[in-house]
Amino acid sequence: xxxxxxxxxxxxxxxxxxxxxxxxxxxxxxxxxxxxxxxxxxxxxxxxxxxxxxxxxxxxxxxxxxxxxxxxxxxxxxxxxxxxxxxxxxxxxxxxxxxxxxxxxxxxxxxxxxxxxxxxxxxxxxxxxxxxxxxxxxxxxxxxxxxxxxxxxxxxxxxxxxxxxxxxxxxxxxxxxxxxxxxxxxxxxxxxxxxxxxx
Amino acid sequence: xxxxxxxxxxxxxxxxxxxxxxxxxxxxxxxxxxxxxxxxxxxxxxxxxxxxxxxxxxxxxxxxxxxxxxxxxxxxxxxxxxxxxxxxxxxxxxxxxxxxxxxxxxxxxxxxxxxxxxxxxxxxxxxxxxxxxxxxxxxxxxxxxxxxxxxxxxxxxxxxxxxxxxxxxxxxxxxxxxxxxxxxxxxxxxxxxxxxxxxxxxxxxxxxxxxxxxxxxxxxxxxxxxxxxxxxxxxxxxxxxxxxxxxxxxxxxxxxxxxxxxxxxxxxxxxxxxxxxxxxxxxxxxxxxxxxxxxxxxxxxxxxxxxxxxxxxxxxxxxxxxxxxxxxxxxxxxxxxxxxxxxxxxxxxxxxxxxxxxxxxxxxxxxxxxxxxxxx
Numbered sequence: 001x002x003x004x005x006x007x008x009x010x011x012x013x014x015x016x017x018x019x020x021x022x023x024x025x026x027x028x029x030x031x032x033x034x035x036x037x038x039x040x041x042x043x044x045x046x047x048x049x050x051x052x053x054x055x056x057x058x059x060x061x062x063x064x065x066x067x068x069x070x071x072x073x074x075x076x077x078x079x080x081x082x083x084x085x086x087x088x089x090x091x092x093x094x095x096x097x098x099x100x101x102x103x104x105x106x107x108x109x110x111x112x113x114x115x116x117x118x119x120x121x122x123x124x125x126x127x128x129x130x131x132x133x134x135x136x137x138x139x140x141x142x143x144x145x146x147x148x149x150x151x152x153x154x155x156x157x158x159x160x161x162x163x164x165x166x167x168x169x170x171x172x173x174x175x176x177x178x179x180x181x182x183x184x185x186x187x188x189x190x191x192x193x194x195x196x197x198x199x
Numbered sequence: 200x201x202x203x204x205x206x207x208x209x210x211x212x213x214x215x216x217x218x219x220x221x222x223x224x225x226x227x228x229x230x231x232x233x234x235x236x237x238x239x240x241x242x243x244x245x246x247x248x249x250x251x252x253x254x255x256x257x258x259x260x261x262x263x264x265x266x267x268x269x270x271x272x273x274x275x276x277x278x279x280x281x282x283x284x285x286x287x288x289x290x291x292x293x294x295x296x297x298x299x300x301x302x303x304x305x306x307x308x309x310x311x312x313x314x315x316x317x318x319x320x321x322x323x324x325x326x327x328x329x330x331x332x333x334x335x336x337x338x339x340x341x342x343x344x345x346x347x348x349x350x351x352x353x354x355x356x357x358x359x360x361x362x363x364x365x366x367x368x369x370x371x372x373x374x375x376x377x378x379x380x381x382x383x384x385x386x387x388x389x390x391x392x393x394x395x396x397x398x399x400x401x402x403x404x405x406x407x408x409x410x411x412x413x414x415x416x417x418x419x420x421x422x423x424x425x426x427x428x429x430x431x432x433x434x435x436x437x438x439x440x441x442x443x444x445x446x447x448x449x450x451x452x453x454x455x456x457x458x459x460x461x462x463x464x465x466x467x468x469x470x471x472x473x474x475x476x477x478x479x480x481x482x483x484x485x486x487x488x489x490x491x492x493x494x495x496x497x498x499x500x501x502x503x504x505x506x507x508x509x510x511x512x513x514x515x516x517x518x519x520x521x522x523x524x525x526x527x528x529x530x531x532x533x534x535x536x537x538x539x540x541x542x543x544x545x546x547x548x549x550x551x552x553x554x555x556x557x558x559x560x561x562x563x564x565x566x567x568x569x570x571x572x573x574x575x
Contacts, residue, residue: 022538044538046535046541052544052546052547052561055542055544055565056544056561056564056565056568058542059512059542059544059565059568059569059572060568060571060572062572064540064541064542065542065543065544066531066535066541066542066543067543067544067545068528068543076528076531076532076535077532077535078536081535081536
């Protein structure tokens with residue numbers, strides 16, 4: 001899926017990744033994040049995407065890409081093989097959210113996810129006025145959106161607590177600015193670094 | 200005259216003779232052998248732009264362009280290889296070779312056995328993928344190619360590309376493995392066995408020495424090819440191409456040709472039986488059945504691939520049930536396990552196993568992009 005934000009969340013993600021790590025990028029789009037991580041951090045990266053155009057774009061971009069249906073799980077990948085499993089702005093497009101998070105933390109030591117925050121003020125206002133939100137980070141109409149799950153930062157954090165997923169770090173953004181005050185109301189994008197509670 | 204755009208043009212088969220004996224996997228020693236090959240494009244000064252094209256069951260060294268004496272006989276991968284084509288001969292020096300045991304000029308069952316002065320026939324030893332790769336390495340030495348920029352093949356050809364990365368990890372930088380598998384399934388071996396039985400039980404087979412009897416086991420070859428064709432196509436494509444279309448207006452109520460599909464299979468079978476050698480067919484299907492690099496590693500493919508150093512592009516086709524996408528994914532995950540650079544594309548194409556020979560736009564775009572990314 002196209003990264004509607006350009007590249008700024010790449011810097012956040014890159015900050016959390018050490019040189020030479022093994023990284024899996026789920027829903028890797030045209031591979032620009034992996035290209036960035038490869039160039040900046042020298043990671044061994046693999047993208048996973050099921051869209052033929054994205055697979056082609058990754059190959060053009062010179063990054064590894066594996067065409068698989070993410071909804072079918074990550075069964076081909078081994079437990080704990082990756083240092084980080086990244087899902088940049090795609091979690092809301094996956095139907096089986098719980099299984100996806102579990103799979104990410106099975107094959108990776110840590111997961112990094114970013115998603116549009118449906119709880120952001122303008123989205124709430126749209127709902128209050130009786131319409132589904134359409135914004136810079138949610139640019140789709142309800143009938144043509146690739147998004148299938150609609151959740152807020154608070155929803156996501158509740159799920160993590162329930163499922164024993166540790167939130168190791170969290171950054172929230174409005175535009176390119178970091179939001180610290182009530183991010184669930186003020187931020188349109190959230191980026192999380194996740195681990196397993198028992199590790 | 201053939202004036203196909205972007206063609207490599209007229210191609211000339213060449214012959215390389217090797218005097219150093221080749222120890223074959225089955226235990227036999229081949230004292231000397233010939234390989235017939237073709238090349239397209241120019242080897243660059245640093246000899247870093249060579250690409251080897253490995254053929255599948257019925258293929259050969261004639262990969263692109265045409266022969267002066269037969270301008271209509273285009274190379275079997277002419278749609279892929281040429282100036283401006285996905286495997287661009289302006290950038291790469293491309294080599295096609297007929298494998299050992301073949302019937303297109305390289306040493307094989309139809310060649311004379313120096314020990315007897317007669318054609319080898321059934322006495323030609325069974326050669327397998329590892330032997331082909333060893334022979335191809337001799338050809339690389341002869342051509343002054345230390346390292347292939349890439350080795351590419353579809354089906355059985357893909358197995359050779361993979362084997363290159365295991366037997367000569369320092370001599371191949373990229374492997375392009377298309378519509379292939381790390382080993383055949385029982386079902387796939389079963390199809391090969393039926394094809395072999397068709398040949399072996401043909402009264403004209405004469406224990407494989409049919410040449411001496413001045414005949415060929417055409418019925419067996421024909422059946423083998425008909426069976427093969429059924430498995431290379433997809434159900435959908437057959438339905439689309441032939442359906443229940445009749446040759447004549449009415450059913451014939453006899454055992455001649457009623458349906459178009461019957462006519463197609465008979466035509467393909469007859470054509471094949473007219474030029475292909477039955478012993479080569481037997482050898483080649485055995486090479487397919489035996490291929491299993493994981494066998495020496497208790498079936499652990501990832502362990503078998505640990506020797507590889509090359510980058511990989513693996514490609515499969517959605518409707519290929521003879522070399523199904525799942526088999527390609529096994530390769531891919533074995534490569535990832537070893538931290539090798541690998542990409543995998545699963546192409547939507549209705550043509551079954553044969554898709555790898557076609558020019559589906561997305562398929563060719565993927566290959567073009569990959570080859571463009573190979574530094575020479």
